[in-house]
Amino acid sequence: MTNPDRALAQHQETDEPRTIADLPEAVAGRPALQPLADVPIPAPTKEAVDEDDLVHRDFDDTPFWQRIPAFADVDRGTFLQTSFQLRHGVTGAAELRELVGPLVDEAFLADVERGLAEAPMNVRVTPYLLGLIDWDDPYGDPIRIQFLPVASTRRPDHPRLALDSLHEQEDSPTPGLVHRYPDKALFLPLDVCPVYCRFCTRSYAVGGSTGTVAKDGYKPADRRWQAAFAYLAARPEIEDVVVSGGDAYMLPARRLREILTVLLDIPHIRRVRIATKGPAVMPMKILTDTAWTDTLCALVDAGRARGKEVCLHTHFNCMEEITAISREAMDLLFRRGVTVRNQSVLIRGVNDDADRMANLVRQLSWMNVQPYYVYQHDMVKGVEELRTRLEDSMEIERRVRGVTAGFNTPTFVTDVPGGGGKRDLHSFEFYDEITGVSVYRSPAVDPDKAYLYFDPIGLLPDAGRERWARPAEHARIVKEALLAAGLPGRRVATA
Numbered sequence: 105m106t107n108p109d110r111a112l113a114q115h116q117e118t119d120e121p122r123t124i125a126d127l128p129e130a131v132a133g134r135p136a137l138q139p140l141a142d143v144p145i146p147a148p149t150k151e152a153v154d155e156d157d158l159v160h161r162d163f164d165d166t167p168f169w170q171r172i173p174a175f176a177d178v179d180r181g182t183f184l185q186t187s188f189q190l191r192h193g194v195t196g197a198a199e200l201r202e203l204v205g206p207l208v209d210e211a212f213l214a215d216v217e218r219g220l221a222e223a224p225m226n227v228r229v230t231p232y233l234l235g236l237i238d239w240d241d242p243y244g245d246p247i248r249i250q251f252l253p254v255a256s257t258r259r260p261d262h263p264r265l266a267l268d269s270l271h272e273q274e275d276s277p278t279p280g281l282v283h284r285y286p287d288k289a290l291f292l293p294l295d296v297c298p299v300y301c302r303f304c305t306r307s308y309a310v311g312g313s314t315g316t317v318a319k320d321g322y323k324p325a326d327r328r329w330q331a332a333f334a335y336l337a338a339r340p341e342i343e344d345v346v347v348s349g350g351d352a353y354m355l356p357a358r359r360l361r362e363i364l365t366v367l368l369d370i371p372h373i374r375r376v377r378i379a380t381k382g383p384a385v386m387p388m389k390i391l392t393d394t395a396w397t398d399t400l401c402a403l404v405d406a407g408r409a410r411g412k413e414v415c416l417h418t419h420f421n422c423m424e425e426i427t428a429i430s431r432e433a434m435d436l437l438f439r440r441g442v443t444v445r446n447q448s449v450l451i452r453g454v455n456d457d458a459d460r461m462a463n464l465v466r467q468l469s470w471m472n473v474q475p476y477y478v479y480q481h482d483m484v485k486g487v488e489e490l491r492t493r494l495e496d497s498m499e500i501e502r503r504v505r506g507v508t509a510g511f512n513t514p515t516f517v518t519d520v521p522g523g524g525g526k527r528d529l530h531s532f533e534f535y536d537e538i539t540g541v542s543v544y545r546s547p548a549v550d551p552d553k554a555y556l557y558f559d560p561i562g563l564l565p566d567a568g569r570e571r572w573a574r575p576a577e578h579a580r581i582v583k584e585a586l587l588a589a590g591l592p593g594r595r596v597a598t599a
């Protein structure tokens with residue numbers, strides 16, 4: 105039997121619906137379908153879909169935060185206030201102990217304490233996220249992994265890794281502005297975020313100094329902003345500005361308006377993206393901070409009236425971060441005409457699984473959030489256990505592409521160390537799975553350079569790990585990779 109024949113046979117054997125009238129009331133009852141009640145349903149060409157295949161349509165609408173003893177009596181109205189989220193966030197081990205102490209082992213808390221002492225990032229976790237962590241399994245929880253370091257899983261950094269591996273400071277004409285690509289620029293108006301992510305690329309600047317890293321912070325200083333505006337105004341080739349941070353969520357509405365008013369008035373600037381992790385970590389702000397949301401929507405409208413795009417880029421990494429509150433917030437923005445796109449970071453234990461990534465992509469699509477990029481984890485200090493091998497990332501990409509609409513399929517990119525910018529992760533000139541070295545070119549950024557990314561050593565085959573264990577081999581590993589890439593002697597952007 106051919107496939108359609110087999111499907112037809114199954115169709116006739118089971119009590120599959122024959123006509124529209126046999127469908128569940130939620131569908132059959134729709135006014136537009138009632139006149140079609142008797143229309144026969146054509147035999148399927150695909151197997152029937154299991155409910156389990158549609159988990160991306162489930163949005164938690166329970167008072168999940170009440171599992172935290174201190175929030176047991178907090179009602180929905182209070183929990184949805186931004187002031188509550190900011191006031192009750194965890195910013196240290198003592199607060200964590202106070203809030204979730206009764207739910208977890210002492211050994212886990214001690215592990216976090218040691219993790220925090222060694223970490224390059226300060227900690228900041230919203231009550232929203234705390235309520236979503238599975239405290240019965242904090243080690244395996246994808247939200248815990250992103251925001252709360254534990255010392256016991258710490259791995260040594262890769263020898264080729266550096267803080268600010270993207271060389272943002274080198275491509276900055278003035279502090280807090282990065283001009284790397286020909287026609288776009290990245291503006292960093294502030295250095296605070298609603299949360300601090302362990303894997304943050306900008307751990308060189310964001311989140312205040314820690315025991316291990318002293319930072320060049322970016323305060324919302326008028327003089328610094330003005331210098332950035334002057335540069336943008338003076339460069340007619342710049343058409344696209346990313347307002348990032350820190351996190352634009354933390355800019356008061358008035359400050360957001362100040363920035364956008366200037367940017368939209370510069371004739372050659374056509375597109376402005378406001379980048380924020382906010383919707384993933386504190387979605388209620390969109391619903392309850394109406395002054396902020398109204399300002400955002402007004403700026404989007406003002407841009408559109410001038411033929412310019414203002415949109416929001418956010419950063420969901422896994423389905424566990426998404427609830428009915430997120431969906432409501434994204435619905436509100438969609439109704440008000442705000443385009444929202446998503447950029448995820450591929451993180452071991454969080455989303456480095458094709459099914460989990462596919463479901464995230466489907467769930468974002470369901471909320472009208474366009475999956476835009478998935479980043480290969482940057483080479484950031486102190487989080488070696490979060491990175492994946494390039495080969496594993498490519499396999500996830502192969503399995504995600506095709507599950508849904510192409511325009512909702514993220515491009516998997518590596519932001520190559522040394523300031524080469526984002527490259528499609530499949531586009532390497534050479535990749536050695538043994539040594540974990542991949543070699544990229546980035547002609548639009550610098551046609552003369554080669555850019556290298558390095559897989560985490562702990563995931564390499566024995567032969568690769570043995571070579572990296574001998575420092576004398578390191579230069580030879582790089583030289584061999586460049587030769588194999590057909591780029592011998594090419595200037596290497598040092599990570």
Ligand SMILES: *Cc1c(COP(=O)(O)O)cnc(C)c1O
Pocket residue numbers: 282283284285288289290346526
């Ligand atoms: C990511 C980035 C941009 C925006 O790049 P897109 O590929 O257009 O999203 C601009 N400038 C810098 C420095 C960046 O890192």
Ligand code: SF4
Pocket residue numbers: 296297298299300301303304305306310311349350351381
């Ligand atoms: S919200 Fe963004 S900028 Fe802030 S810590 Fe997280 S990744 Fe870094």
